[in-house]
Amino acid sequence: MSLKTHFLTALAPIAFALPVMAEQHMQPVASALVDGQDGAIAGSVTLNDTASGSMLVTLNINGVPAGEHAVHLHETGDCSAADYKSAGGHIAGDSEHGVLSANGPHPGDMPNMTVGDDGVLKGEVFLSALEVDTIIMDDDSAAFIIHEGADDYTSQPAGDAGARIACGVFQKEG
Numbered sequence: 001m002s003l004k005t006h007f008l009t010a011l012a013p014i015a016f017a018l019p020v021m022a023e024q025h026m027q028p029v030a031s032a033l034v035d036g037q038d039g040a041i042a043g044s045v046t047l048n049d050t051a052s053g054s055m056l057v058t059l060n061i062n063g064v065p066a067g068e069h070a071v072h073l074h075e076t077g078d079c080s081a082a083d084y085k086s087a088g089g090h091i092a093g094d095s096e097h098g099v100l101s102a103n104g105p106h107p108g109d110m111p112n113m114t115v116g117d118d119g120v121l122k123g124e125v126f127l128s129a130l131e132v133d134t135i136i137m138d139d140d141s142a143a144f145i146i147h148e149g150a151d152d153y154t155s156q157p158a159g160d161a162g163a164r165i166a167c168g169v170f171q172k173e174g
């Protein structure tokens, strides 16, 4: 075997290993299929653990009415009620609602999402105070909710964001 062949043989496993290492910085840990009562809203929300410890939330939903909408993680993985009140209140921990509250925000409070005439709600959000295994995937799971209106980031308990127009229950990935 020539010296050159030895070199290539040694390099090959490294070339295959590099993309895998990159992916390990982002692991999908839970996801939710999201829909609404009118049948128009459809999409998904994915939760990824990252190397930094923050959770990366990826929103990819279509058919949402144009305008500004509050999006939150709610404490119960149950979208069975027509008004989605079955999903309970926000995942709260010891915090108050909203980034404008002195003791806020709740760990699953996210920025308002602005949707255009194409109905696309697409975005990425970092949440630093959430653990998937203990908080999202507890005994009754958790839900993602889109509200009719915007979150004022300060009203208790949920930002005065109006009706719940879409819901999705988180399931563990893998």
Ligand SMILES: [Cu+2]
Pocket (backbone or CB within 6 Å): 070, 071, 072, 073, 074, 090, 145, 147, 158
């Ligand atoms: Cu909410």
Ligand SMILES: [Zn+2]
Pocket (backbone or CB within 6 Å): 072, 090, 096, 097, 098, 105, 106, 108, 109, 157, 158
């Ligand atoms: Zn909240």
